[in-house]
Amino acid sequence: MRGYLARKTLVYGLTFVVAVTLNWLIPRLMPGDPVQRMVARAAVQHPETIASMTDYYERTFGLDLPVWQQYLNYWAALFRGDLGTSVWLFPAPVSQVVLDAVPYTLGIMIPAILLSWVVGNSVGAMAARSRWLDNVALPIGYLITAMPYMWLAILLAWGFGVALGWFPVAGGYDFGLVPQWSWSFALDLLQHWVLPFLSLFLVALGGWAIGMRNLIIYELESDYSNYLAALGAPKRLIRKYAFRNAMLPQITGLALQLGTILGGALVTEIVFAYPGLGRLVLSAIQNQDFFLLQGTLLFVVIGVLLANFVIDIVYVLVDPRTRTGLTGATA
Amino acid sequence: MLTLDNLDKVYKTGTFGTSDLHAVRQVSLDVQRGEVVSLIGESGSGKSTIGKMVLHLLDSSGGTMTFDGRDVTKLGFRARREYYRKVQGVFQDPFSSFNPIYKVDRTFETLRRSYFPQVSGSEWRSRLDDALAAVTLEPDDILGKFPHQLSGGQLQRLLIARALLLDIELLVADEIISMLDASTRIDVLNLLGELKGRGLGILFVTHDLSLGNYVSDRVVILYKGRVVERGETSAVFDDPLHPYTRDLLASVPHLDRTWDEVEAEEAERTQRLAGRCLYHEAVTAQGRSLGEEADSADGVPDGVGLVEYAPGHFVGCFRKAAEERCPAAT
Amino acid sequence: MALAVNDLKVWYRTRRGDVKALDGVTFEVADGEIMGIAGESGCGKTTLGKALIRLDTRMKHVGGTVVLDDDELPLADDAAMRRHRYREVSLIPQYAMSAMNPTRKIGRMIRDLLSAHNVRYTEVLPELERRLKLVGLETDVLGRYPIELSGGMKQRVVLVLSTLLNPSLLIGDEVTSALDVSSQKAVARALVEFRDHGFVKSMIVITHDISVLFQVADTILVMYAGHLAEKAPAKTIISAPLHPYTKMLIGALPKVGDRYEEQQLEGIEGRPPSLLEPPAGCRFRDRCPLAHDKCAEAPPFREVSEGHHVACWAVS
Amino acid sequence: MTATQPTAAPGAEAGETPGVTGPVASGGRKAQGDVRETLYFALRNPKVLIGLVVVLGFLLLGLLGPLFLRHAPMDYAGPPMAPPSADFPFGTTTFGQDVFAQFVAGLRSTFLVGLLGGGVAAVIGMTIGFVAGYRGGLIDELLNMLTNVVLVIPGFVVLIIINAYLGVRSVPMQALYIGIFTWPWVARAVRSQTLSLRSRDFIDLARLSGVGVGTILRREVAPNMYSYLFMTFVLLFGGSILTAASLDFIGLGPTNAMSLGLMMNQAVQWSALHLGLWWWFIPPGLGITLIVGSLYIMNVGLDEVFNPKLREM
């Protein structure tokens, strides 16, 4: 187990360094200059004003130092939780901007991921049981999985939002509300949350169901299932075992899918103008806010890494094979 | 012809090879032309690893290998190609030895492309016929078929024919019959005997003592990567010295004697050897000192090899594992 | 009479047609008998073993009956068969190494399995522990995962587990094939011991290794191409085989001490016929040195002497 | 890992799970050489057939469609905001552009992105997988590490950033970027398949025939995985299309080409939802869904063809 976790930690550490470095590097390789953006925004014309503003913003963004020092500073600042200053939302610190948006994204992502995983796996397990269900659920599952996130989101927005008017199609909560602890506010939050959540949930659902169905079929064909059957174990027990074992790759799959679902969340948020990270990313792009984009990416990477790590720990807890040192002999 | 001297194999395992797995330790043996040497051991004894090292499918970690006096321990790609002209192998699973998506002919074609690009089609065909005849296969029954259309015995013989297309001097036969049906096994074994008669040296790797006994001139008994006993086949089988060899022989299911009968027969010898280590006795008899080798904490230390107990019959220390003491040490 | 198999036919469905893997076999296994089944690969021995406990999805029961302890087994009815499994017929599978759920502790798996048969784990536990000790295992294996055990240990756990409810019939399918000679010996002896202790009433041991059968079996049944060739007490089969196939088979096995230089053994030329459309008559006749016209007719499997059955026209 | 890519990937992680199983995993030693048998089953598998027909149908429409169209996709061809009619089967946009013409043009980009993106990912993934699986040792460790690192980085976010920063907006470039970030799971899967193949004796025999590594991979290893590689490519193809659609939708699509994602982007930007121009945003999404969905379903079918166990289900 220690070996397994050590290995994983090494991968995560490496990923983190790579991600941070990439993150730091990319904007510096790109055309475009945040300082110029800031100065241009003020639409000043006089050379002295331009010079002194340029100078000021360069200092603010730490771009006046040698490159290697910028890199080191970047790391140092990172560990202080300082992701720099946003260009677009100057002078808001990037970390604050990101933290403000994170709860919305987590709010749709976590339930969507967990619920789709749980429900998808159950549906998949059921589909593996019945030929009829299999024939119905499988094509539907594949079609849902094949839907572009935003298209499903658009359809939901159009159908339930514009046409039926059941749910709002923009924002995190009604613009007329003051956030507070009340049922009406919670209800409103929920109303705004439903459609983005649903579009994410549905697309992910299909994938899990299909994965589970295939896995269960394989598990049911496995030696231990055959043995149990030969010893007269009821189908229920065999399925239970198969399900249990099929869960393991699905847990790994969950870690692998995080990135994908996150991508979906970003797109979905854009459709529903949900004030989460997705919209932030888009705005950062549109406003050439390198620092914000960097910060958001970094935050996302850290989030995914953490989630992966949690999943790994869960995996270690449920799969005894990772806990014993007996794997890996070659001869 | 082929001589292994203190050959070692260490596998790196764990993250970035942080731990070692010593698969083969200090193995020394030789194979001469026109003889079959059987390498006998249970799974994990390192017998196949040795076979693969001889075939350069695995790199050795220590020791040397010579072929006709030339050091072949390390070979580059080109040198290896030349080496393969003289040394070839046949493996355990005949089905896995053929790429299932191609007809069996392709195995020969690969060889031809690689070694005989100049040979004309008809010339090649006649060589092929000769090789097939040598393994008693009718070309028409075989060529143009997919592997799954042939029997394991046929496939194994095909593979031997493939080796014969090159003018090989040494054949490494790695468990070549363990996956065959009893009815065809013997034919393949007989073929080995025949090849031996033509002057080929054969390193026959097997876990089956009765099969080893049947064809081989000399046997090498391996235990956990180490040679524990080696000598003329009859000497080893009739008078096994090492306790492991004796255990092994006693476990073989015979067709004419039950295990109980075998154990009864062996009881006397077991009695005679109780509490002794012939290795140490022989070493002392030769006037050499024992050193610490018998008490070393981690099993038999490296450098403790075999001793010639009787002419041509070598034996190692009786101590089998770290936790087991050498009976002579007490 | 523990087991009576009568004209059992079990075929495999394939796209090319039915493979008549088991094409009418009739035999009996007595109480307390260990019967070995030997034969080349594809002779139907594994099909027979499977047929007696659980048909897989591609197998179909074409005809014949199996009576165990006076009960006819509903082979084709998977649900009805469930009642008989484990308590009456049990199995040590070919794949014993992977027969246990890798993510369940062994004890837990046994507990689940027992409760599915309405047996309380705690009641059986002392007996379970006793039997584990009998096969040389510590009782703490129950708290371990299969991956933590060696191949031989898993084999023995499966042996104990499969026989825990003292079945009338135990089918051991290639139980020892994957093992080294030393473990092979231990497991084979454990089988005999279990029979001797009465943990199982009778046993069918399927293996391609006749020498192992000779060590453990009371009687040996030789199969060829979906048919029975010969059945006799173990010693008789080895020392005085009647069927030409058996003779050749035994003759092809080198004994320790047989040397190529001294005495060349011979194999059996040719291959068994395809079971998609097996030839009529004796199926061995293409490879048989004694074949004659009569062999175009299927020879009956008849008793030629006490307990010695053979299917060959050449045997009088 | 990629964006909206094969969510079927959990099942497709052949390294750990057998969702997509090649002949290698199914381990049948029979009948793999029998191409005709594969075709026989493939053409009788309704899933494969349906998938193939839909995908080929769209492909043909994309390839041949422009020949029969009267308007270029960007032309102001008709009355603005016209609902579907005989003249404009999919209606027109706010500017009076022919939605059908755009759809047909978009199909081309879609297939191109799938082909290129899937292709790039397949080539990288397979190369790395082959090399890692075959060479083993330190190379394997390093490549594995690389694979895991890329796997953990949320690819879609990186894609967004690369797209945003580099600002090269063409279909081929987009496909290239997508390919660069979607190969890891392929590499993993191919690696494990290669590992299992590597232990086969015929590989050793090829080495004994004096054949080099490259030749062995090309002539011995890869051919055994054709069916698997093909299915992998199918998944990558679909995944690339979805990823590209997402990028296009958030405005990081090609600037001088039409794509289905871009159509949705424009429809939304020009308020098609609120103006009720459903014919503008339904077809592109439906097109993608049908193409990718058919690919997935085809993949299941192929899985059944290549893997007899599933065929029995």
Add this chain to the structure above:
Amino acid sequence: MFLRQTRSRGTLALATAAVTGLLLAGCSGGGGSAPTEAPNPYATAEGMDSATELVGEYPREETLFTSGTQWGPPSSWNPIPGAGGATGLGGLLYEPLFQFDPITLELKPWLAEGGEWTGDDTYELTLREGLTWQDGETLDADDVAFTAELGKVDAVPWSNLWTWLDKVEATSPTTVEFTFSDPRYQEWDNWLYTTMILPEHIMGEWSDDELLSNPNEDPIGSGAFKFSAVGQDRMVWERNDDWWAKSELGLEMPMKYIVDVVNTSNEVALGLMLSGSLDLSNNFLPGVNTLADSGQVSTYYDGEPYMLAAASANLIPNQTRAPMDDVDFRQALARSIDVDKIVANAYGGLVSKAHPSGLVPAFEEYYDEDVAAEHGYTFDAEEAKSILADAGYEDTDGDGFVETPDGETIDLKLIVPAGWTDWMESARVIAEDASAVGIKVTADFPDAGAVDDARATGDFDLLINGNAGISNTPWTYYNYAFYQPVQEQMLAGNFGRYEDEEAWDLVQDLSRTESGTPEFSETLSQVQEKFMTDLPAIPLWYNGAWAQYNESQWTNWPTEGREDAYFPVMWNGYVQMGGLNTLLALEPAS
């Protein structure tokens, strides 16, 4: 995370986030454990007794919902940097000395009671009595002087004031005297209504760096609204019931709250508009013409162009590159473009074609139609072709496109920011039209930032720009068009890098001339002629002062022909140009 009242409370926000996360996850048990007494979001604002009645929402009938002004979460309430601040910062919270009405073109005293040139070089400004800051402090002449003097810090956007201002002095609590070294009347007027007067007692304590970077999260202004709350997607202003104008001018804001919704996209705004959640949208809403026609929303004009014009969109040819440096080529290019097609298709008639002078319709009275008739261009493909031919542009290689007289291939890229859909669409039309007369132009859509860079550094062939908006004087537009000197980076004007000292002298003369004088008109005519003959920029159409109203809650929106119609725009810089007056005039619907 939701709404910040005054200072940011990070930990509280996170805690809220966590709890909300649970709520969202479908666990509804949290509600009961919430404090029974809802925390009053206004507790920190003083004198808000009435606010305690607020439970949960802004009363619809007392709240105005607006959007279209900001595209990101409000992050700064510092008015000094000139951009990036929350909408309403200038005008609602901080106030200028004057207001400017672009419909009547009048400068109206606001904080100032008046001001006059007491000499050629001196301007005396009189403040109103009774001006107060929202914290109760008096707003006096020292604050005005302080604000002007801030310009002595280089990085403050109005620092160039001090290149022509010599001295500023508060001569009494209500009078300030400005002494100029180089009086620029036009520019001064502009300063008077664009610069917000800042509280010395607060900002006087800031360091130079802070002047730009202090987010000023607890802003104290003098205006009609005070900071109420801010969220990721909204800025909430609350009426300042102690506003000086209440007693001094008898003005009262009809709405208690303004919730300004942060834009995410135009279609979202349209959705909100249609559902009645928005009262005023200052977004460009494609297709709004059909909605206005069907009465779902209202606009300033009943029919085309629906919107007032805010700025001209100009095609900028880069005159450091051939053939754009050739005025004949520019003339031909200008004539090749069918702006009507753009207006009709890309905009659905929401905009109108620009006058050749480039001036917005508000400056209609300044149009010199004679000059326009003689030198102005109109769409005429044939004429474009003949100009090209006369100037020696011929298709020598037979590819359908002309080459330069030197035989060089012409292959121009017109860049427009990706995502600016209306401009992208327009750019396509321009490229097509230009190609039709033989000028090879392709539309290209790099990122907004890349376009900005290209524009600033001069690395482009053609682009579209609309930076010069409506103002108090036509001078701003020509200053934008002709600005000299051409520097390495051009950030505010003359992006085409047109070089002509004569033209620039004319523009500077214009700046130094007082409006309404005959010299002014004369100079202006000369400038216009220069503009039309040299075409440093090609005016195409007018970007609209996008404004659409939903009248279900608030009525009396400005429409064409009404006496008290103002620019209904709340964009930064437009509040003092009519936005505030529009608000004052609103009436509840019920």
